[in-house]
Amino acid sequence: MIKEVLILMVNKREIPYYYFKYLYRKEVTNYLDYLSLGEQRTMQFHKALHNPEYVTLINNKLYFHLLSEKTSIKTPKLLSYNFQSNFFYNNKIVQINSIEEFTRFFDNIFQNANIEGVFFRPPSDYGGKGCFKITKGHLNSQLDEAYETLKAGNFVHTELIRQHPLINQIHSSSINTLRIISLITSNDTIEIISAFIRFGIGNSVVDNASSGGFFVGINLNTGTLKPHGHFLPEYGGDKITEHPDSSFKFEGFTIPFYEDACESVINAVKIIPDRLIGWDVAITSDGPIIIETNAEPHMQMSNIAYGGLLKNKHVKELMQELKTM
Template sequence: MRNFEGISRIWIFIKDPNKKSFFKIIKEVLVLIVKKREFPFYYFKYIYRKEVTNYLDYLSAGEMNKIGNSKILHKPEYNSLIGNKLFFTLFSEKSSIKTPKLISYNIGRSFCLSNRIIEVSTLKGVIIFIENVFNELNIEELFFRPPLGYAGKGCFKLTKKNLEKELEAYYLTILNGHFVHTEVVKQHSEINKIHSSSVNTLRLITLITSTNSIEIISAFMRFGVGKSVVDNSSSGGFFVGINLEDGTLKKTGHYLLEFGGKEISKHPDSSFKLAGFKIPFYKEACEIVISATKVIPDRLIGWDVAITNEGPLIIEANLGPHLPMSNIAYGGMLKNEHVKQLMQELKAMK
């Protein structure tokens, strides 16, 4: 049972009224053991539910590990470029990748603004620096992200209106850490109708196939809940699959198991119905990640894309595209022919 991440997750499975019958679960688990050659602990995170009939189409934990650990999918020279948000943002400014504007950044107590390095060590010093940023650039907000952070952890927003109060909570975090400071993305008005407190991003996963074509193999959208400024499912939000052909949302939103594993059809705050929502600039979002993949030709990348009233922006790239969420959002990644071919390619590498 150690493969379950906590007793609470086991309890969610036991109490779930939507699980298949005991005998069906036993039968499917036995089939998966034979077919996948591993015990399917991953089955008990989602696939045990009644609506999942194509259980063999879901990537197993072993198959996801094989993809994640494959040396043919990731070039070492791209690791720091993709994995470090500061490097990625600086690179994007010099290339054709459209990202939120880099305003400033700090590496510990060394702050950089417009190619000027300023040493800051006190609350007053941080206040003066950020006030200068607001005044020089005539902006009202600034978004902070740690360069090596993930899943929205460590992100926060500072505002001109409440700067001193906000910095009382964050200034030591800033001085003792490293942060990328970017413009605050103004989300598309149609998406704001669903949830406006966070920028709700698309996760588009690109794969460069063995024949060198670039394909989008999975897409889903993350939504924040409550007053959270991040949308990540790993931070308490939920995700919804996207129909690849037309850019509409599927009918069901999913919380990760550690947040209850609940399935929803409406946003819990706005009660906005998810099914069929047409994502603005979806075609353009697909085009910019394909173009970005040509600039950074790593074979498997998860791109986070925000949609503004003017079009899509790439927020960041991810070496780990979160295959478990993709598996659920797509309805079994092995239904995708490109993923099937990838697994055959990896198997042949033995």
């Protein structure tokens, strides 16, 4: 370990604190292939990779949904949204000041849209923070619980989607999304440089690893799951081979519509041509649907899921490109 740390210090030109979180295990022999924290930050924030105007569209969930409605990007239907007590629905603004008005507002949405549920997300938060859902079967009780939360904040309200039954076999309480990282290379080609799927645990409605879930790497060429899932260190850092709730083993499972998911991301990059984007894609029975986007995706999870991102020739070429700028 001492030898590896010293080699990393020389090669990466930083103190490799990340080594003691992720790379100290004996089975990790290609530790130099992993992006250092400095290299990850370079990819996330380098101005050559991000146009500020695109970043505004990418990181704000409301802006992204409004853009998607005008383009071919397939996302969950935007039903309504609110800025505290001001609720926007069907091109009208309604100010809600009582639980009775609040209940009538959502009763109207459920009846007119004929939906089973609504998912709520703050427009600018990350990692699944503040997300929750209400469903038709528990509408009254859940609306009572949601009233103060919604009035105190800002939320995007989208139709609850139905996850593909094969993924439901692994975990059905949350929508378990693929995180697909796209890169526009210096040659103007669009490449998928990393993919993994995130799973919730227990009754959590979100799958984010930063909210207690975990992630499993996807083999880019085949769309199959790798053998191990990973929890982030702040949630124990365990390495697992099956879902802790369903006991479903990961290795070899084929993601339904994986090629379609990659194609949908590549087509969306043509609409929002920022050079590095993290796309969260859900899989339904009818195919992939893009839930949201991130201009500064969690590169460490991609690093782990891929098994060292510098093994990817496009990432390696990108890092060389950025060093010359």
